Amino acid sequence: MISIQKLFGKDQKFYDLLEASAEEALTSTKLLANYLQHMEAQRGAPDLDDFIQSRRKDKKINTQITEELCRTFVTPLDREDIEALSSALYRIPKTVEKLVARISIYPGKLPREGLIKQASYLSKAAECVVGMVRKLRRGANLETIGEENARLQFIEGEGDRHLLGLIKELYQGPYDAKETVILGEFFEMLEKTIDRCRDAGNVVFQIVLKHS
DSSP states (O other): OOOHHHHHOSOOHHHHHHHHHHHHHHHHHHHHHHHHHHHHHHTTSOOOHHHHHHHHHHHHHHHHHHHHHHHOSSOSSOHHHHHHHHHHHHHHHHHHHHHHHHHHTOOSOOOHHHHHHHHHHHHHHHHHHHHHHHHHHHOOOHHHHHHHHHHHHHHHHHHHHHHHHHHHHHHHSSOOHHHHHHHHHHHHHHHHHHHHHHHHHHHHHHHHHHHO
16 A cells, blocks of 8 residues: 555645646546537637647646656655656647647548547546546555556557557548548547557556555
8 A cells, every 4th residue: 555644744736736637638538529529510610729728737737746846855656756647647638639630620521420439438548547546645556556557458458449440441431542641640649649548547557566
């Protein structure tokens, strides 16, 4: 068990910031799912402000963590672990924003239902990350976090399987060479976003493993 009170004192600010960052990452994935659901109504003038604000909020949290690390002598977790987790979490909304920006300017037809389903896997992965990050504050044993991490890996695997189906349809569908390349890039970015969630989960698992 990680005994924060006993080993590191009562300072909880890093847990507050890391949890806020994880929540912001989850928010960005939900925004993506909602955007894909209603994108037909937004054609021509998509509103990306929510994505931009989500990424900016997480960047601000990331900066706060860096500043607190510079000011704080004793931290509840190793400094390099805090930095690694903060960086991994920030990459999630950053990648989501980049994906939506690309989709918003694409004039062609999208396999929207397939993308919506893939976005649901992404949100499930982000929810799993939030739960894992929250457990750090309370103290987490290796078995519990190991189970959560295994669930995250399973979600990633399901997402990869679904994505492979989308790629197969892309290769066999009525798309020209240009459309195939562009849509392939969208799929790759979606896969990368789920990978970002996996990376964050791996950092949490490694933290708990170190203190187990």
